[in-house]
Amino acid sequence: xxxxxxxxxxxxxxxxxxxxxxxxxxxxxxxxxxxxxxxxxxxxxxxxxxxxxxxxxxxxxxxxxxxxxxxxxxxxxxxxxxxxxxxxxxxxxxxxxxxxxxxxxxxxxxxxxxxxxxxxxxxxxxxxxxxxxxxxxxxxxxxxxxxxxxxxxxxxxxxxxxxxxxxxxxxxxxxxxxxxxxxxxxxxxxxxxxxxxxxxxxxxxxxxxxxxxxxxxxxxxxxxxxxxxxxxxxxxxxxxxxxxxxxxxxxxxxxxxxxxxxxxxxxxxxxxxxxxxxxxxxxxxxxxxxxxxxxxxxxxxxxxxxxxxxxxxxxxxxxxxxxxxxxxxxxxxxxxxxxxxxxxxxxxxxxxxxxxxxxxxxxxxxxxxxxxxxxxxxxxxxxxxxxxxxxxxxxxxxxxxxxxxxxxxxxxxxxxxxxxxxxxxxxxxxxxxxxxxxxxxxxxxxxxxxxxxxxxxxxxxxxxxxxxxxxxxxxxxxxxxxxxxxxxxxxxxxxxxxxxxxxxxxxxxxxxxxxxxxxxxxxxxxxxxxxxxxxxxxxxxxxxxxxxxxxxxxx
Amino acid sequence: xxxxxxxxxxxxxxxxxxxxxxxxxxxxxxxxxxxxxxxxxxxxxxxxxxxxxxxxxxxxxxxxxxxxxxxxxxxxxxxxxxxxxxxxxxxxxxxxxxxxxxxx
Numbered sequence: 001x002x003x004x005x006x007x008x009x010x011x012x013x014x015x016x017x018x019x020x021x022x023x024x025x026x027x028x029x030x031x032x033x034x035x036x037x038x039x040x041x042x043x044x045x046x047x048x049x050x051x052x053x054x055x056x057x058x059x060x061x062x063x064x065x066x067x068x069x070x071x072x073x074x075x076x077x078x079x080x081x082x083x084x085x086x087x088x089x090x091x092x093x094x095x096x097x098x099x100x101x102x103x104x105x106x107x108x109x110x111x112x113x114x115x116x117x118x119x120x121x122x123x124x125x126x127x128x129x130x131x132x133x134x135x136x137x138x139x140x141x142x143x144x145x146x147x148x149x150x151x152x153x154x155x156x157x158x159x160x161x162x163x164x165x166x167x168x169x170x171x172x173x174x175x176x177x178x179x180x181x182x183x184x185x186x187x188x189x190x191x192x193x194x195x196x197x198x199x200x201x202x203x204x205x206x207x208x209x210x211x212x213x214x215x216x217x218x219x220x221x222x223x224x225x226x227x228x229x230x231x232x233x234x235x236x237x238x239x240x241x242x243x244x245x246x247x248x249x250x251x252x253x254x255x256x257x258x259x260x261x262x263x264x265x266x267x268x269x270x271x272x273x274x275x276x277x278x279x280x281x282x283x284x285x286x287x288x289x290x291x292x293x294x295x296x297x298x299x300x301x302x303x304x305x306x307x308x309x310x311x312x313x314x315x316x317x318x319x320x321x322x323x324x325x326x327x328x329x330x331x332x333x334x335x336x337x338x339x340x341x342x343x344x345x346x347x348x349x350x351x352x353x354x355x356x357x358x359x360x361x362x363x364x365x366x367x368x369x370x371x372x373x374x375x376x377x378x379x380x381x382x383x384x385x386x387x388x389x390x391x392x393x394x395x396x397x398x399x400x401x402x403x404x405x406x407x408x409x410x411x412x413x414x415x416x417x418x419x420x421x422x423x424x425x426x427x428x429x430x431x432x433x434x435x436x437x438x439x440x441x442x443x444x445x446x447x448x449x450x451x452x453x454x455x456x457x458x459x460x461x462x463x464x465x466x467x468x469x470x471x472x473x474x475x476x477x478x479x480x481x482x483x484x485x486x487x488x489x490x491x492x493x494x495x496x497x498x499x500x501x502x503x504x505x506x507x508x509x510x511x512x513x514x515x516x517x518x519x520x521x522x523x524x525x526x527x528x529x530x531x532x533x534x535x536x537x538x539x540x541x542x543x544x545x546x547x548x549x550x551x552x553x554x555x
Numbered sequence: 556x557x558x559x560x561x562x563x564x565x566x567x568x569x570x571x572x573x574x575x576x577x578x579x580x581x582x583x584x585x586x587x588x589x590x591x592x593x594x595x596x597x598x599x600x601x602x603x604x605x606x607x608x609x610x611x612x613x614x615x616x617x618x619x620x621x622x623x624x625x626x627x628x629x630x631x632x633x634x635x636x637x638x639x640x641x642x643x644x645x646x647x648x649x650x651x652x653x654x655x656x657x658x659x
Contacts, residue, residue, distance in 0.1 A: 101606075104623045105599060112592045112626070115633045119581040119588075123641075235614050242615045250617040251607025252599045262600035266592065290642050297638040304627040311624075538561045544574060545564065545649050547656060 034363030035177060042210075042371045043191065049206045053199035060404035063200035063411055064131040064386055065284040070205055072291040076298025079282050081208030082379045083299070084215055084306050086372040087168055087438065090346045092307065096314020097322070097348035100241075100249025103314050105256065107307035109266060113273030114303065118296040121274050124457045124543035125283050126292040133280040133449065134391045137456045140535035142464040142528070144396050146452070149471050151391040153448040154277035156475070158384035159421065160441035162377060166426030167434055169373040175343050176350065176366040182427055189423035192377045196385065197412045201285060204378045211375040214368045216302065219309040222349070222365075225356035226316030241318040249318070261502050268506030272442030275450030278383035289546050310349075317348035320355040327351040377422065385414035436487040439504065443482060447474035447509035451517055457543060460536040463529040466521025474513025481505030560656065567655055573648040580640065584633050595626055
């Protein structure tokens, strides 16, 4: 039965794809045959993996954590696959292309959270949790309020992130494959639902691993091709780039203009990374703390290497794409002047792939960009579905009295629902300015998820009251300050001046969260609070030693 | 976990050694990462021209390039140092604690 539905959905999604491809031709978009062939190969391979994974996904534990049997190296690759989204590949190389050095500053911010996760979070998280980070946050606190809050934080982060990915994917696919925007969004949504509902974490993990491998290989090839052009001399690459764009690209520009913004961005990226539910969930896929540490080590290596590549790729685009008539958007140039490139600055890496490797390599990188989106949305959706089924359904509504099969079924329903929400949001937000969305997701992760998680691991005096009030205030502050800030209040709502002057609210919202958690915990004199503080010792021993922790299931 | 077991582990000198060594090590490395990153980001905020200084008069490459790349490599090396020590020394200690609990 399951297999038949599966087959039907595969055929359905290919039909959607094929009809879209024909329409693309009608619309006189450049139909990229090699891109479509490579993309179909990727989809075919990943659906094959999903079929294989579906047969091995029998319990809730398999569904949420791939049975806990992923190795540190595989998980490190999958984490990198989760983290290196199309937005960071195209966005950061586009930022380097546009502003040079500022792109490097931005990517460094995304990297430095990883060592902190390793030193502070990874081990206790693995030792205390089962499926979601709410397991850890609610370990000794009251289940209902803490899980509700943690699940809200997770779902908010996931949906915001999904909107950004869906809108980005629709536009990218429209541009690369000549598909209609809506068709592209639906295609991404349907494939993601297939991977996650049938293959669970096992399929999601392998989709991420394959995608990370393809992305790193493609980016390496581009960077090497650029460097080979300059006899592997950075100074000749840089001097050619400065001849075209001026020397300002070699120094910090306007990305962080004042100290408050600089610190606030740093706080958002650092603590936000440590509060992203889809990233935290990956730590439950490995057998023990040892593998969890290895995961972060490999992930940091892959991600750091990737950011160095995007820096080279951005500069490569300056020398090979900028002012190259082949990539000039002449219609736009006629109106606005300058030398804008087709599809905007975020297409710099895509054009560079054509410049160094022709149509074939352009097809490869386009397919990789699509694969990247699919992998990231799958991870996000799985994390969101787990928050709904494991935290809200099994723990809050059923108070833990639910069998694993029923819980898994709810997870699958939640996956389909989230997929549909993602498709609708993706279509609804097509023409909206979504520049604030990822920033808001990071701000919520940093202000609501991270403080509760961190303090529940290390601070004995934390109580349910403190966590709920502080976490909620952190979340509310983050949302409010983003609304009152320059992007939403001025750029989107069209007001003259921002009420809150900074683009990044994290410094303030994280502080509010920590202070409120502290205050409402230490003033909590209830019996419940005393019990929770007393339960800390046992939790701490387990978090530090792993004694009593969940192991891998034997397959 | 039962109270007895918790007390027993807490009384184990290996457990105390583990907490002291690993905790101290993790905090030192965290501080190292924070100091390096905030030094970098605050330099950009307060004195962006500093990172824009040329490495040598005839090269357009600025000080900021090797500094930025070094921050990335530094972060990776820190995770390597921690993982190596934790997966060796600290896990050995943890296993000793686990053995001592198993015995009775």
